[in-house]
Amino acid sequence: MNYDVVIIGASFSGLTLAHHLPPTLKILVVDSKKALDACVESTGLITQATFDLLSEFVDLKKFIPNQINSIGVIGTDFKRNFFSYTKTPWIYSTDTPQLIKHMSETLPANVTLRITTKYLSYNDTNADTYPLAINLKTTSDTETVNAKFLVGADGAKSSVAASNSKLSKNKKFLVGLEKAFYGDITFGPHPTQAVYHYWFGEFSLGYGGWLSPSIINGRNAFRLGIAKLSKNARDLTKVDAFIKKLQTKKMIKIAHDNEPILTFGSLIPLSGPLRKVFDKNTLLLGDAAGLCGAFAADGIKGAVVSGQVAAKLIPRYLAGDKQALKKYYPEIQKYNQLMTYYRKQVLYRFVWDLMKRDRTFDAMFDIIAKAKHEFLNQFCDSKDRHKSLIGIVLKVKNLPALAKYALLIFLDQFL
Numbered sequence: 001m002n003y004d005v006v007i008i009g010a011s012f013s014g015l016t017l018a019h020h021l022p023p024t025l026k027i028l029v030v031d032s033k034k035a036l037d038a039c040v041e042s043t044g045l046i047t048q049a050t051f052d053l054l055s056e057f058v059d060l061k062k063f064i065p066n067q068i069n070s071i072g073v074i075g076t077d078f079k080r081n082f083f084s085y086t087k088t089p090w091i092y093s094t095d096t097p098q099l100i101k102h103m104s105e106t107l108p109a110n111v112t113l114r115i116t117t118k119y120l121s122y123n124d125t126n127a128d129t130y131p132l133a134i135n136l137k138t139t140s141d142t143e144t145v146n147a148k149f150l151v152g153a154d155g156a157k158s159s160v161a162a163s164n165s166k167l168s169k170n171k172k173f174l175v176g177l178e179k180a181f182y183g184d185i186t187f188g189p190h191p192t193q194a195v196y197h198y199w200f201g202e203f204s205l206g207y208g209g210w211l212s213p214s215i216i217n218g219r220n221a222f223r224l225g226i227a228k229l230s231k232n233a234r235d236l237t238k239v240d241a242f243i244k245k246l247q248t249k250k251m252i253k254i255a256h257d258n259e260p261i262l263t264f265g266s267l268i269p270l271s272g273p274l275r276k277v278f279d280k281n282t283l284l285l286g287d288a289a290g291l292c293g294a295f296a297a298d299g300i301k302g303a304v305v306s307g308q309v310a311a312k313l314i315p316r317y318l319a320g321d322k323q324a325l326k327k328y329y330p331e332i333q334k335y336n337q338l339m340t341y342y343r344k345q346v347l348y349r350f351v352w353d354l355m356k357r358d359r360t361f362d363a364m365f366d367i368i369a370k371a372k373h374e375f376l377n378q379f380c381d382s383k384d385r386h387k388s389l390i391g392i393v394l395k396v397k398n399l400p401a402l403a404k405y406a407l408l409i410f411l412d413q414f415l
């Protein structure tokens with residue numbers, strides 16, 4: 001079969017692209033999953049700007065169980081905590097599996113979607129009209145389809161990137177392990193409107209833990225997990241100790257059966273935006289291109305934006321403008337300086353990875369707790385609103401606490 005564009009990966013980036021490419025193009029989307037709503041490897045929290053972008057082509061409101069207007073930050077002892085609020089929702093939780101399913105079911109007529117189909121490799125045959133021969137594997141067979149253009153929207157460990165030595169690959173990863181349970185969060189003033197960030201310190205170096213409310217199959221539920229640097233992936237078994245701790249501290253109440261509704265683990269790219277994300281007739285999107293916050297681990301906005309930008313550039317490339325893909329990152333930057341946000345995230349990641357002891361995380365907690373009224377306004381949403389956490393922390397009155405924090409980071413390097 002011949003296609004204009006073949007997209008590998010039917011998640012946020014691949015499906016966004018498929019929704020936006022012109023109807024005149026014949027498009028194939030493939031995904032190795034058996035069912036797109038079976039499991040989506042994401043907590044699925046989106047900020048207002050991502051909400052707005054998705055709403056342009058998806059009936060998003062149906063898939064938003066919770067509007068979040070506060071964050072609870074819990075210290076390393078699981079006792080100290082503070083809450084920070086915004087007037088309007090700061091982020092939204094999504095029913096991610098159903099949202100992805102909906103995105104796949106509403107694809108335009110020019111798009112064919114095939115699941116249970118794994119991308120293997122491609123070669124450039126130099127044929128005139130369809131130069132790419134793309135090798136796929138179904139449950140029973142292997143087959144080759146021909147295309148003019150190949151898109152790798154296949155996540156952090158992209159097989160498309162791996163097929164082409166000229167494309168960059170993500171090299172540093174967090175591994176996130178998440179479980180979802182029916183039940184309730186029983187801690188904090190408004191548990192259905194808050195997300196909780198656990199600053200473990202030594203318990204979960206690399207990221208920490210999270211807890212967020214949700215509604216799954218019409219029942220109250222919550223998602224929780226921890227993420228660690230991939231070199232410490234074995235420690236992810238600590239997620240069960242984390243769950244036990246939250247139960248002991250009466251922060252969650254799991255519904256009677258105690259079994260998770262879903263469990264998944266996946267990689268989060270930490271390298272920041274990759275250098276070489278396109279080559280002849282090929283482009284990487286979303287996580288495959290490293291478009292994910294290296295500190296906050298937020299990649300849905302980058303996936304959606306890269307899908308929308310690619311949908312403008314690929315038709316120009318196919319029409320003969322061979323320089324069109326050079327506009328990829330500059331066009332993404334136009335979405336509220338998203339590229340700058342990702343580069344700043346690499347810096348935050350660098351500092352976070354220097355922190356190794358509870359006492360250092362506690363020192364940081366102390367500084368940020370003092371700024372709790374401004375904290376949420378400046379936090380992750382900076383990719384939407386150009387706010388900066390550094391701005392609220394770097395104040396003369398904080399100098400002694402900052403000096404202590406810097407000293408502890410320094411000492412951590414010798415332990």
Ligand SMILES: Cc1cc2nc3c(=O)[nH]c(=O)nc-3n(C[C@H](O)[C@H](O)[C@H](O)COP(=O)(O)OP(=O)(O)OC[C@H]3O[C@@H](n4cnc5c(N)ncnc54)[C@H](O)[C@@H]3O)c2cc1C
Nearest residue numbers: 009011012013032042043045119154155176286287299300
């Ligand atoms: C535990 C966890 C929690 C997260 N929480 C959040 C959050 O709350 N908010 C946020 O913004 N971001 C979050 N992220 C990050 C976010 O999920 C990703 O950045 C986003 O999903 C990237 O979208 P994508 O389309 O680029 O890739 P992915 O969502 O990774 O999708 C890639 C798709 O490609 C398919 N695929 C892979 N290889 C092949 C192959 N060889 N052949 C065929 N198909 C293939 C996969 O099956 C998959 O469907 C989280 C990530 C993790 C791991």
